[in-house]
Amino acid sequence: MTDDTPHIASMLAGARTFPFWRDSGDAPRPEPEQIGATSADLVIVGGGFTGLWAAIQAKEANPAQDIVLIEARRIASGASGRPGGIISTSIMHGLHNTVRTFPDDVEELERLGRENMDAFTATLTRHGIDADIEWSGELTAAVSARDIPELHAEFELHQRYGHNVTWLDEAGMREQLNSPAFHAGFWSKDRSGTVHPGKLAWGLKAAILKLGVRVHELSPMLRVESQGDVSVVHTPHGQIRTGKVLLATDSWAVSDPIIKRRLTVMQDRMLATAPLTREQMSKIGWPNRQGIYDTGSQLNYFRLTKENRIIFGGHLDYYFNDAVEAEADRRLRTYYPLVRHFLSKFPNLEDVKFTNVWGGPISVSSRFALQFYKSPKENLVWVGGYSGFGVGASRFGARLALAILNREKLPELDLAFVRRSPGYMPPEPLRWIGAKLTTAVLDDVDKKGGWRRAVPAALRLLRFPT
Numbered sequence: 001m002t003d004d005t006p007h008i009a010s011m012l013a014g015a016r017t018f019p020f021w022r023d024s025g026d027a028p029r030p031e032p033e034q035i036g037a038t039s040a041d042l043v044i045v046g047g048g049f050t051g052l053w054a055a056i057q058a059k060e061a062n063p064a065q066d067i068v069l070i071e072a073r074r075i076a077s078g079a080s081g082r083p084g085g086i087i088s089t090s091i092m093h094g095l096h097n098t099v100r101t102f103p104d105d106v107e108e109l110e111r112l113g114r115e116n117m118d119a120f121t122a123t124l125t126r127h128g129i130d131a132d133i134e135w136s137g138e139l140t141a142a143v144s145a146r147d148i149p150e151l152h153a154e155f156e157l158h159q160r161y162g163h164n165v166t167w168l169d170e171a172g173m174r175e176q177l178n179s180p181a182f183h184a185g186f187w188s189k190d191r192s193g194t195v196h197p198g199k200l201a202w203g204l205k206a207a208i209l210k211l212g213v214r215v216h217e218l219s220p221m222l223r224v225e226s227q228g229d230v231s232v233v234h235t236p237h238g239q240i241r242t243g244k245v246l247l248a249t250d251s252w253a254v255s256d257p258i259i260k261r262r263l264t265v266m267q268d269r270m271l272a273t274a275p276l277t278r279e280q281m282s283k284i285g286w287p288n289r290q291g292i293y294d295t296g297s298q299l300n301y302f303r304l305t306k307e308n309r310i311i312f313g314g315h316l317d318y319y320f321n322d323a324v325e326a327e328a329d330r331r332l333r334t335y336y337p338l339v340r341h342f343l344s345k346f347p348n349l350e351d352v353k354f355t356n357v358w359g360g361p362i363s364v365s366s367r368f369a370l371q372f373y374k375s376p377k378e379n380l381v382w383v384g385g386y387s388g389f390g391v392g393a394s395r396f397g398a399r400l401a402l403a404i405l406n407r408e409k410l411p412e413l414d415l416a417f418v419r420r421s422p423g424y425m426p427p428e429p430l431r432w433i434g435a436k437l438t439t440a441v442l443d444d445v446d447k448k449g450g451w452r453r454a455v456p457a458a459l460r461l462l463r464f465p466t
């Protein structure tokens, strides 16, 4: 076997270890730090999609409400500035996972997911946010002929629940993407596609500033102190007194021992190519520009940007004690395995260069979907744990977290996913051993031509209750 390392190193030469989405002169200047003592009706901690969607929904519902949003670093510097940016209606990590985890609520969760994506789109229109959305649909592609029966069953499941889906045999798949890696696929066409996450976050930030939300960047919450019905949120140079706190800190909440019991943090990695030339585009086809996931257990997902870069991600890893920022993400060598996956899907793009590579935290719960933590008085709520499927679902999570804080009687708050918490995750070092075994099992399943349903199966094998 020839050593491919020099070639991979040359493809990565000069790549910046920084998210492509935020690597732009269009990034807005940061808002000033929170300094001094103040008060607010609602404090939102975290300026990713959950925090931004919470701010916009809270302010639109009640414009008189005084809202402060604090972000430890810059807006969208967490997972929200780093995703693949594939969006879909599912609020529970896909239809198959919805059926697996909440079989009694599938119809209702499907309806809520459609409603969420319609409201997502309407908000962008209302505020004139241009986030390069392409409603091109999402396509799931089989990496092995052995995956076809299960993929077809998933296609039928989508049909049963009224999704506008098209089955693609091998030739049909080739018409959508000229890659030898795929044997079949199905294309789900409605309310799904791709978005530029940076532009989305910056557009939401501009909208909440215009609505009068006070935003402070570089202002980490150090602690929150309970004084009866009032909470005091402490930052390095100030304090905010408030009746309600929404913690929109997703993976970072793993530093809280209570939340950590039901949440773990994996690292996922991304590559961005230079814009493809016309000739490179004609080699790969991709006329309908869908967001694509494959059926690998360590799945890859990829999409095009407006200027025809390929954004390519996948291959989860775990670092001891749920490290949210992995030092390894700053080394180009870390991305060599992902480049090999890229070349297996795009062998005719071996001359392409990568401009950006980056990693990011994926907050995972045993049920692969959002969860809540509520303080005993329900005046502090954390929502997160979207398990790598949160660009759209974060709007929904934020809406429900606000409803809990506002004591609204929303029917969805009676559904099992709110009433029931996900299963416990084991403590360290068992967590590290379990995660490493799981990723090893998944790699092995892939080598043998596996299927991504092995993920929940592996978790069950390791006795993580779902």
Ligand SMILES: Cc1cc2nc3c(=O)[nH]c(=O)nc-3n(C[C@H](O)[C@H](O)[C@H](O)COP(=O)(O)OP(=O)(O)OC[C@H]3O[C@@H](n4cnc5c(N)ncnc54)[C@H](O)[C@@H]3O)c2cc1C
Pocket (backbone or CB within 6 Å): 045, 046, 047, 048, 049, 050, 051, 070, 071, 072, 073, 074, 075, 076, 077, 078, 079, 080, 081, 082, 083, 084, 085, 086, 087, 219, 220, 221, 222, 248, 249, 250, 251, 252, 268, 269, 270, 301, 313, 359, 360, 361, 362, 383, 384, 386, 387, 388, 389, 390, 391, 392, 393, 394
């Ligand atoms: C590599 C990768 C690829 C992904 N691909 C997709 C995809 O294609 N489609 C999809 O739907 N989802 C995807 N996701 C998941 C999606 O990005 C997340 O689910 C979503 O962005 C979570 O948003 P959030 O606001 O809850 O969390 P985050 O964006 O992580 O925001 C949390 C914020 O809280 C801040 N914070 C933390 N602690 C404090 C503190 N003490 N004080 C103040 N601020 C604090 C952090 O700095 C951060 O900005 C991907 C994620 C990653 C990492």
